[in-house]
Amino acid sequence: MRNTKARCDRRSQILITPRRTGNLALRVSQSLRGLGRHEVSLLLWVAALFGGIWGFVEIAEAVMGQETHALDEALLLGLRSPTDPRDPLGPQWLEELARDLTALGSVGVLTLVTVGVLVYLLLARHMRAAGFTLAAVGGGMLLTNLLKLGFGRPRPDLVPHAAVVYTASFPSGHAMMAAITYLTLAAMLSRVERRWHIKAYLLLAAVCVTGVVGISRVYLGVHWPTDVLAGWAVGAAWAALCWLIARWIQRKASPSV
Helix, strand or coil: CHHHHHHHHHHHHHHHHHHHHHHHHHHHHHHHHHHHHHHHHHHHHHHHHHHHHHHHHHHHHHHHCCCCHHHHHHHHHHCEECCEEEEECCCHHHHHHHHHHHHHHCHHHHHHHHHHHHHHHHHCCCHHHHHHHHHHHHHHHHHHHHHHHHHCCCCCCCCCCCCCCCCCCCCCHHHHHHHHHHHHHHHHHHHHCCCHHHHHHHHHHHHHHHHHHHHHHHHCCCCCHHHHHHHHHHHHHHHHHHHHHHHHHHHHHCCCC
16 A cells, blocks of 8 residues: 555656746746846947947047038038029928928927826826936936037038028937937836837837938938937937936836846
8 A cells, every 4th residue: 555655656756847847947948038138128228328429429529520521511412402402302292291200309399299208107107207207308408408509510501491490500409309308208118118019119119200300300401411410329328328227226126127
């Protein structure tokens, strides 16, 4: 009787052990995949931060040294009719579309978008994320104005402006604030969103909107191309810095995140 019971116990151990081992291996595999995703995203944002800073410094030095003037002129005139510099390339509806797209980087539109995201975060009870988002976007707007005052680059005078402008040219305020606002909002929303395909969509949409805003500024003749590149660079760096700070705050509050 005892021998029969012992054999049954051994058989049970043989059957249970592989299951436990398989479950442990599955948990380890899932943990490693999660760690890999977190590390890749961290590296990408760190690269965006330092790459954006380096890119802005390089562009600013070249612009101040008049090294980019010939290239800026060639690109700006390349988007105009060879027989009439007042006329942008393409049909009339394309010029109107460019004006519509460039408005996505205006203070009014960016304020509405930011308020909409803030309301969502507050309704979802992400109070800390809402406060940090407001500070990040507001700080980015202040940085934009300080850089414009510091460099004081004149606007292009090769072609008539197809949009009203009030401030200095470098860096492009529309391009920079679009990058700061849309990329920062996407970064903040991605911190409270767990699904990776939603995170990817948010960041891709932010990049696309930022891109078309910058291109429209050059097409309308209100910015040199290097103004837009500099705005994109510093805007991406600011958004990356905000994401890294938000990540640090979130992990400090919840070490398991």
